[in-house]
Amino acid sequence: QVQLVESGGGLVQAGGSLRLSCTASRSISSISLGWYRQAPGKQREFVAAIFSVGITNYADSVKGRFAVSRDNAKNTVYLQMNSLKPEDTAVYYCNLPPAWGQGTQVTVSS
Numbered sequence: 001q002v003q004l005v006e007s008g009g010g011l012v013q014a015g016g017s018l019r020l021s022c023t024a025s026r027s028i029s030s031i032s033l034g035w036y037r038q039a040p041g042k043q044r045e046f047v048a049a050i051f052s053v054g055i056t057n058y059a060d061s062v063k064g065r066f067a068v069s070r071d072n073a074k075n076t077v078y079l080q081m082n083s084l085k086p087e088d089t090a091v092y093y094c095n096l097p098p099a100w101g102q103g104t105q106v107t108v109s110s
Contacts, residue, residue, distance in 0.1 A: 002026050004094045009104030012084055016108070020079040022094030022101055029072040035079045037090035037106075044093070050077060062088075084108045 003025035012018055022033065034049040048068040049057045056068050067080045077094065084106075091103040 002096055002099045004096060004099055004101035006092065006094050006101040006104040009092060009106045011107045011109065014084060014086055014108055014110050016084050017080070017082045018084065018106060020081065020092055020104060020106075022077045022079075024075045024077075024096060026075065027072070028070065028075050028077070028096070031096060033070070033077045034095040035068060035077075035092060036095055037088075037092045038103075039087075039090040042090075047092070048079060081106070086110045 004022055006020060006022050008018060008020040010018060030052050032049060032051040035047040036044050037047050038044040046059050047062055048066055050068045050070050058066060065083045068077065070077045086108045089106060089108050091105050093103045094101040
Protein backbone atom coordinates (compact mmCIF):
# COMPACT_ATOMS: atom_id res chain seq x y z
CA GLN A 1 0.00 0.00 0.00
CA VAL A 2 1.21 3.50 -0.79
CA GLN A 3 2.55 5.59 2.08
CA LEU A 4 1.62 9.27 2.31
CA VAL A 5 3.51 11.85 4.35
CA GLU A 6 2.13 15.34 4.95
CA SER A 7 4.16 18.35 6.04
CA GLY A 8 3.93 22.11 6.19
CA GLY A 9 1.41 22.65 8.96
CA GLY A 10 1.91 25.17 11.72
CA LEU A 11 0.58 28.18 13.57
CA VAL A 12 -0.38 31.24 11.56
CA GLN A 13 -2.37 34.40 12.18
CA ALA A 14 -5.68 34.99 10.47
CA GLY A 15 -5.12 36.28 6.95
CA GLY A 16 -1.85 34.42 6.63
CA SER A 17 -0.79 31.59 4.33
CA LEU A 18 0.60 28.09 4.56
CA ARG A 19 1.54 25.48 1.99
CA LEU A 20 1.01 21.84 2.81
CA SER A 21 2.81 19.03 1.01
CA CYS A 22 1.85 15.38 0.61
CA THR A 23 4.54 13.06 -0.69
CA ALA A 24 3.68 9.55 -1.83
CA SER A 25 5.93 6.51 -1.73
CA ARG A 26 5.28 5.75 -5.39
CA SER A 27 4.32 7.44 -8.62
CA ILE A 28 1.13 9.49 -8.58
CA SER A 29 1.17 10.59 -12.21
CA SER A 30 -2.03 8.74 -13.16
CA ILE A 31 -3.81 9.02 -9.82
CA SER A 32 -6.19 11.46 -8.19
CA LEU A 33 -5.54 12.67 -4.64
CA GLY A 34 -7.59 14.54 -2.11
CA TRP A 35 -7.11 16.75 0.92
CA TYR A 36 -9.39 16.45 3.93
CA ARG A 37 -9.44 18.08 7.34
CA GLN A 38 -10.80 17.29 10.78
CA ALA A 39 -11.39 19.91 13.44
CA PRO A 40 -11.75 18.95 17.12
CA GLY A 41 -15.13 17.41 17.79
CA LYS A 42 -16.10 17.39 14.12
CA GLN A 43 -16.19 14.84 11.34
CA ARG A 44 -13.50 14.69 8.72
CA GLU A 45 -14.50 16.80 5.73
CA PHE A 46 -13.45 17.18 2.12
CA VAL A 47 -11.25 20.16 1.29
CA ALA A 48 -9.89 19.73 -2.22
CA ALA A 49 -8.98 17.18 -4.87
CA ILE A 50 -6.79 17.07 -7.92
CA PHE A 51 -7.44 14.54 -10.65
CA SER A 52 -4.92 12.79 -12.84
CA VAL A 53 -5.57 15.20 -15.73
CA GLY A 54 -5.08 18.21 -13.47
CA ILE A 55 -8.72 19.12 -12.93
CA THR A 56 -9.33 20.43 -9.42
CA ASN A 57 -12.32 20.53 -7.09
CA TYR A 58 -12.84 22.46 -3.85
CA ALA A 59 -15.20 22.62 -0.93
CA ASP A 60 -17.25 25.80 -0.99
CA SER A 61 -15.70 26.91 2.29
CA VAL A 62 -12.21 27.15 0.76
CA LYS A 63 -12.98 28.03 -2.84
CA GLY A 64 -11.02 31.10 -3.93
CA ARG A 65 -8.61 30.83 -0.98
CA PHE A 66 -7.00 27.39 -1.37
CA ALA A 67 -5.29 25.93 -4.42
CA VAL A 68 -4.24 22.32 -4.97
CA SER A 69 -1.44 21.40 -7.36
CA ARG A 70 0.81 18.48 -8.12
CA ASP A 71 4.41 17.75 -9.07
CA ASN A 72 4.40 14.26 -10.54
CA ALA A 73 8.20 14.19 -10.78
CA LYS A 74 8.36 14.54 -6.98
CA ASN A 75 5.32 12.33 -6.26
CA THR A 76 3.97 15.32 -4.34
CA VAL A 77 0.68 17.17 -4.08
CA TYR A 78 0.48 20.64 -2.56
CA LEU A 79 -2.27 22.61 -0.87
CA GLN A 80 -1.64 26.35 -0.93
CA MET A 81 -3.81 27.98 1.71
CA ASN A 82 -4.27 31.76 1.62
CA SER A 83 -6.43 34.18 3.60
CA LEU A 84 -6.61 31.66 6.41
CA LYS A 85 -9.40 31.94 8.97
CA PRO A 86 -9.66 30.57 12.52
CA GLU A 87 -12.29 28.13 11.26
CA ASP A 88 -9.63 26.56 9.02
CA THR A 89 -7.96 25.20 12.16
CA ALA A 90 -7.82 21.41 11.84
CA VAL A 91 -5.63 18.43 11.17
CA TYR A 92 -5.19 18.17 7.43
CA TYR A 93 -4.92 14.78 5.76
CA CYS A 94 -3.88 13.62 2.33
CA ASN A 95 -5.88 10.79 0.80
CA LEU A 96 -5.10 8.33 -1.98
CA PRO A 97 -7.77 5.69 -1.43
CA PRO A 98 -7.57 3.63 0.62
CA ALA A 99 -4.43 5.20 2.11
CA TRP A 100 -4.34 8.22 4.45
CA GLY A 101 -1.40 10.22 5.66
CA GLN A 102 -0.72 10.83 9.33
CA GLY A 103 -2.02 14.38 9.17
CA THR A 104 -0.48 17.79 9.78
CA GLN A 105 -1.86 20.33 12.25
CA VAL A 106 -2.91 23.76 11.03
CA THR A 107 -3.79 26.34 13.67
CA VAL A 108 -5.05 29.79 12.72
CA SER A 109 -5.13 32.38 15.49
CA SER A 110 -7.53 35.32 15.46
